[in-house]
Amino acid sequence: MKSEVSRFKLMVCIALLAGLVSCKKSGTTPARFLVHNASWSAGAISALWNGQDITGNGLSQGSTTGLPGFPYQLLPGGTNLFAIKEGTTKLLEKNLYVKPGIGQSLFFYDSSPLLPELKIVFLTDDLTLPDSGNSKIRFINFVPDTSLRVDFSVVSATDSIRLDSASQFIELRAFNSYEVFNVYKVAKNYTVMIRKSGTGELLSSIPDFPFESKGVYSIVFSGLPGGTGGSTFRLSVIPHRSQ
Numbered sequence: 001m002k003s004e005v006s007r008f009k010l011m012v013c014i015a016l017l018a019g020l021v022s023c024k025k026s027g028t029t030p031a032r033f034l035v036h037n038a039s040w041s042a043g044a045i046s047a048l049w050n051g052q053d054i055t056g057n058g059l060s061q062g063s064t065t066g067l068p069g070f071p072y073q074l075l076p077g078g079t080n081l082f083a084i085k086e087g088t089t090k091l092l093e094k095n096l097y098v099k100p101g102i103g104q105s106l107f108f109y110d111s112s113p114l115l116p117e118l119k120i121v122f123l124t125d126d127l128t129l130p131d132s133g134n135s136k137i138r139f140i141n142f143v144p145d146t147s148l149r150v151d152f153s154v155v156s157a158t159d160s161i162r163l164d165s166a167s168q169f170i171e172l173r174a175f176n177s178y179e180v181f182n183v184y185k186v187a188k189n190y191t192v193m194i195r196k197s198g199t200g201e202l203l204s205s206i207p208d209f210p211f212e213s214k215g216v217y218s219i220v221f222s223g224l225p226g227g228t229g230g231s232t233f234r235l236s237v238i239p240h241r242s243q
Contacts, residue, residue: 029100032072032125036064036238038109038142038222040231041116042091045108048083049075061222062234069239072103084108084118091118103127103240105218109142111171113224121170123179127241129214136181136215141167142222143233149197152219154190154211161186166197167221187213194221194235204235215242 035047037059044058047065054073055065064071077100083093098104103125111117130136139152149166163184170178192206204221211217217240223233 029077030074031077031098031100032103033075033098034065034071034073034103034105034238035059036105036107036218036220036236037061038107038140038220039116039118040113040144040222040224040227041110042084042086042108042118043230044086045091046085047106048081048085049073050081051083061230062220062236064236064238069242071238071240077101082106092120096122099124105238105240107140107142107220109170109222110144113144125216125240126181127216129216129241130183132213133185133187134183134214135186135211135217136183137163137186137217137219138178138181139164139167139219140178140221141169142220143224144169144171145225146172148225150203150221151195151197152221153193153195154186154209155193156188156190161190163219181216186211187215192219192235192237194233204233206235206237209237212239212242216240 035055037045039061044060046053046058047055059065066072075098077098079095079097082096084091105123105125106120108118108120111119141150146169149168151162152164152167153160153162161184189208189210192209194203194205195201196203218238220236220238224231227233
């Protein structure tokens with residue numbers, strides 16, 4: 001396992017170096033770009049940037065490119081050809097414009113709980129750091145169930161903080177409501193919990209997650225109610241940046 005992790009880190013470093021070299025050759029400021037798999041239907045996928053694989057060993061549901069604390073790939077800014085493949089099958093291909101010098105996140109997900117209807121949402125990441133003792137956090141619900149409302153909270157041995165209430169599927173919300181990071185007094189290890197609004201039923205959790213002071217995070221909820229295998233509920237925390 002240790003050798004597999006080391007090999008993955010090496011592949012990520014090579015990809016980052018290739019991005020830097022490419023940007024230097026073209027004379028452009030690199031864009032910071034990450035990809036997250038929030039699809040219940042797609043297996044381990046590959047993301048390609050102008051034909052170059054930027055995902056290493058592929059992304060399963062709930063996985064993000066890069067490494068914890070630095071999930072971004074450094075890629076040429078401007079308009080580039082982006083594609084998603086599962087094995088040899090191309091699931092999506094389109095030209096994307098990415099702004100040089102800032103962080104941007106691309107999430108792909110299914111818009112239907114019945115059929116694999118792959119869509120993407122492309123967000124700008126505000127990576128300015130909050131004050132000491134705080135974290136900046138945003139929540140994105142990719143579970144394609146229009147009747148489901150969920151509550152996000154973090155719990156420790158000494159306190160419990162409700163971060164968001166009655167969160168809806170992303171397509172039912174205004175764009176600016178899920179792109180924005182909010183500031184919370186969260187700066188230690190917490191268990192992240194997703195509960196069904198109204199009943200309090202625990203749907204998914206991440207125990208003892210280390211939120212750092214002045215960190216920037218996305219919490220992502222994906223999967224299907226009653227899903228099995230790769231389509232079960234999945235809770236992910238993406239550490240975008242810390243001091």
